[in-house]
Amino acid sequence: MFEEFLTGIQAIFALNLLLSLAIGYIIGLEREERGKSAGISTHILVIGGAMAFSFLSQTMFNDPARIAAGIVTGIGFLGAGIIFKENASKIINVTTAASIWFAAAIGMAIGFGYYAIAIICAIFAITALRIPHLSKRKK
Numbered sequence: 592m593f594e595e596f597l598t599g600i601q602a603i604f605a606l607n608l609l610l611s612l613a614i615g616y617i618i619g620l621e622r623e624e625r626g627k628s629a630g631i632s633t634h635i636l637v638i639g640g641a642m643a644f645s646f647l648s649q650t651m652f653n654d655p656a657r658i659a660a661g662i663v664t665g666i667g668f669l670g671a672g673i674i675f676k677e678n679a680s681k682i683i684n685v686t687t688a689a690s691i692w693f694a695a696a697i698g699m700a701i702g703f704g705y706y707a708i709a710i711i712c713a714i715f716a717i718t719a720l721r722i723p724h725l726s727k728r729k730k
Contacts, residue, residue: 599725600650604643605698607646608639608642608643610642610709611638611642611698611701612635612638612639613633613636613715614638614697614701615635615636615637615638615639615715616631616635617695617713617717618638618690618697618713618716618717618720619631619632619633619634619635620692621717621720622687622690625636627684627686627687628684628687628701629673629684629687629688629691631689631703633691634690634691634694636665637666637669637694637695638693638694638695638701639698639726640697640698641662641666641696641697641698641699641702642698642699642701643698643702643704644661644662644699644702645659645662645698645699645700645701645702646656646702646703649702649703649704656701659699662698663692665692666692666695667692669691670687670688671688672674672688672692673688673691674688675716686720690716690720693712693716696712696715697709697712697716700712
């Protein structure tokens with residue numbers, strides 16, 4: 592019975608969701624280790640959600656670009672909600688907001704079947720998030 596349930600497009604979707612989970616976990620873990628407000632769960636859900644919307648728009652609708660534009664806008668709004676002005680001269684969570692926005696792009700790449708691009712972007716994201724901290728360790 593389970594074999595009939597998870598065939599063809601559903602199997603591809605399930606594998607995409609697993610890849611989204613793995614990449615979201617890795618990026619979210621980096622954010623959580625730094626004590627940021629958006630960690631593992633947030634990144635997994637953003638990547639998984641963007642993947643699901645992209646996958647479904649590609650398989651069910653004739654206009655996947657419209658759904659993709661909605662994802663970019665919606666995630667931008669979500670990211671803007673976590674940026675705070677701490678005092679007159681300090682703004683916080685900009686990098687976390689950017690990581691959420693970039694995570695959505697990774698989810699979209701997975702949803703559209705561009706797995707190598709998603710993995711390359713994940714490596715890029717982890718590297719980019721670690722660069723500023725490498726210079727602080729040398730001091």
